[in-house]
Amino acid sequence: MADAPPPAGPVDLLGLTAGQLAEAAALALPSGAGLAPKVFTAAHRHGRFAPEELPIPPANAAAWRRAFTLGLLTVVRTVEEDSEAGLTAKAVLRTADGFEAECVLIPMRTRDGATDHTLCLSSQVGCRMGCAFCETARMGLVRQLTAGEIVAQVVTVGQALGWRPRNLVFMGMGEALDNAANLFQAIRVLTDQRGLQYSFERLTVCTAGHAAGIAALAAQGWKRLNLSLSLNAASDTVRDRLMPVNRRTPLAELQRVLAAYPQRRNFILGVNWCLMPGINDAREDAAQIAAFCRPLGRVLVNLIPYNPGSAPLTRAPEEDEVVRFVAWLREEGLAVRRRITKGRSIMAACGQLGNPALRRRRASDPPA
Numbered sequence: 001m002a003d004a005p006p007p008a009g010p011v012d013l014l015g016l017t018a019g020q021l022a023e024a025a026a027l028a029l030p031s032g033a034g035l036a037p038k039v040f041t042a043a044h045r046h047g048r049f050a051p052e053e054l055p056i057p058p059a060n061a062a063a064w065r066r067a068f069t070l071g072l073l074t075v076v077r078t079v080e081e082d083s084e085a086g087l088t089a090k091a092v093l094r095t096a097d098g099f100e101a102e103c104v105l106i107p108m109r110t111r112d113g114a115t116d117h118t119l120c121l122s123s124q125v126g127c128r129m130g131c132a133f134c135e136t137a138r139m140g141l142v143r144q145l146t147a148g149e150i151v152a153q154v155v156t157v158g159q160a161l162g163w164r165p166r167n168l169v170f171m172g173m174g175e176a177l178d179n180a181a182n183l184f185q186a187i188r189v190l191t192d193q194r195g196l197q198y199s200f201e202r203l204t205v206c207t208a209g210h211a212a213g214i215a216a217l218a219a220q221g222w223k224r225l226n227l228s229l230s231l232n233a234a235s236d237t238v239r240d241r242l243m244p245v246n247r248r249t250p251l252a253e254l255q256r257v258l259a260a261y262p263q264r265r266n267f268i269l270g271v272n273w274c275l276m277p278g279i280n281d282a283r284e285d286a287a288q289i290a291a292f293c294r295p296l297g298r299v300l301v302n303l304i305p306y307n308p309g310s311a312p313l314t315r316a317p318e319e320d321e322v323v324r325f326v327a328w329l330r331e332e333g334l335a336v337r338r339r340i341t342k343g344r345s346i347m348a349a350c351g352q353l354g355n356p357a358l359r360r361r362r363a364s365d366p367p368a
């Protein structure tokens with residue numbers, strides 16, 4: 001097989017691990033390997049790349065600039081919603097070629113009553129999975145985000161907005177496992193001890209049921225990484241309609257792939273259920289969820305009330321409908337966590353991300 005062509009321009013520091021940067025710098029620059037750890041830490045922890053400040057001659061600093069760049073994103077706007085649960089905030093971030101990736105900071109109450117924050121990251125601009133309830137699906141897949149652009153969401157909001165999320169979840173725009181190579185590289189970078197130092201337990205990959213991606217993730221051997229599935233329907237008839245990925249991987253096959261996922265002893269699979277009145281909120285649905293989950297070991301069902309977007313499938317559930325469904329799931333012996341709807345008014349809630357203005361734009365179009 002022919003070697004991959006070298007990158008056209010400078011390489012994004014945010015897409016490399018410390019080891020990869022040291023290797024690349026050793027090849028490209030005099031004393032590159034020695035300075036690489038310092039450059040790496042400044043880029044990832046402080047969003048800074050200033051080779052002119054290094055103790056090297058100006059010509060070498062210029063060589064660093066030719067070889068590497070720092071791919072921070074531009075904050076286009078932020079919107080916030082204050083609620084009982086705390087402040088939920090969405091950041092719209094622009095890539096160098098004019099696309100937008102959105103990420104959402106979500107407050108999470110801890111067991112001891114404190115508040116942690118989770119940052120929900122995008123892995124693609126748009127998404128091709130076509131889930132009927134999802135705003136992002138209406139964009140189609142515009143393009144994949146690079147590993148550097150996935151990491152840049154964390155670094156950019158940290159530097160520009162002071163957001164310091166404790167947990168990261170790959171559940172924003174896009175199906176993360178449909179961009180597996182970039183996702184896996186981003187995870188390596190985010191967990192690098194010389195950089196952002198996230199532990200695997202603090203990261204969650206969420207999938208709509210991408211079987212090949214789940215198998216590829218399993219092959220990475222990251223046993224402490226969390227995985228969650230957006231299930232939303234537990235019969236093939238309904239799931240085929242709501243989530244077209246089910247036509248490729250029906251529930252029985254998905255169940256087999258998940259059962260084979262190597263689990264650490266205390267692994268808990270997250271199963272997300274977006275509760276849609278009249279569509280998936282019957283007693284029978286609760287029984288079908290339990291049947292689907294039975295062979296999967298420990299499972300936690302995250303119940304998320306539906307957020308009607310610009311083309312609603314149904315209304316949002318009433319409080320008593322949510323409470324009733326939670327009770328049915330518990331009757332079935334399932335552990336359930338009820339998610340309080342956060343960010344609905346700022347289009348930052350689950351299934352509400354995406355910029356309609358970018359729907360018809362393609363990656364080959366000139367920047368906006």
Ligand code: SF4
Nearest residue numbers: 127129131134137174
């Ligand atoms: S719910 Fe997730 S996988 Fe489905 S279309 Fe939306 S972004 Fe894609």
